[in-house]
Amino acid sequence: YFLGLSSTEEKKDQLILRETSSGDRVSITIPYQDRARRVHCIGRYILLDCSNAANSVFYLATFKNNSLRELSVNKITFDEKTTLYENSFSDRVLLFLERRTFYEKILSFDLIENTLKTEFERPIIKSNNTKYFSKVIWTKKDSYDVSIPISLFWKSEDTDELPRRKKCILSVYGAYGKNDNSDLDEIMLSIIDAGFIYAIVHVRGGGYLGGEWYRSGKA
Incomplete structure (x- = not known):
């Protein structure tokens, strides 16, 4: 063939x-x-x-x-x-x-x-009585009909539901097509262990959704 x-x-x-x-x-x-x-x-x-x-x-x-x-x-x-x-x-x-x-x-x-x-x-992470969770949510579409993905990470001992009343650390960077993936690092883990939700906003200009996503964010 x-x-x-x-x-x-x-x-x-x-x-x-x-x-x-x-x-x-x-x-x-x-x-x-x-x-x-x-x-x-x-x-x-x-x-x-x-x-x-x-x-x-x-x-x-x-x-x-x-x-x-x-x-x-x-x-x-x-x-x-x-x-x-x-x-x-x-x-x-x-x-x-x-x-x-x-x-x-x-x-x-x-x-x-x-x-x-x-x-x-x-x-990947072993911890007694504590579980780590992650989820991707999407913003409402803006005037350009664009919805932005946000990766969320948190820990909980009793439920996998996303906490609604918890302090959050927000990370945003979108330039040069950088693939802002959500691989865990020591800084992220220390923030999550301190009781925060860690959020990565995958704005246009970055490479999270590929080349077209990057190009559409260029000025």
Whole structure:
């Protein structure tokens, strides 16, 4: 097979597959809000990684009987930042790594049943009787129809609900396309341990949502 990736006039990505012997071809069109960033060829499966900083989205193309005429496409979405994990050495299962600030999780996707389940989970920070939590919220749209993501981090001993009456430290920086991701560092952790909510406002000009987000924030 020959594989190619192109963009349509509507700015939609298309994955084009052509069988070299017969010349038969088929294309898979990806919705405009998803852009293909990586292509993984795994046996008779093709996995398109359309993830960005805000969403983890994959499209799985499956060949039945090794024929282009029997091609099915499934969309796989995750609630948190997730990447393709190492080879599972199985023709039935794909492994994904979901990593948040305070824990990481291994998930398996059954290629036959199209089901997802958690295989392994462990906390990155160990603490007695204290749990750390994180959440991304979005502001209301402004006059330019733009909504800004805000990453929040806090600790609690009894609930995972976001505290409504708690002091907050706000971090804002958006310039030069800097990817202001939310990887935990010692300063953040010390602020959270002191009882504050730590918030990162991912304004335009930064690179949190990719190049277009950065360019739209330039004066």
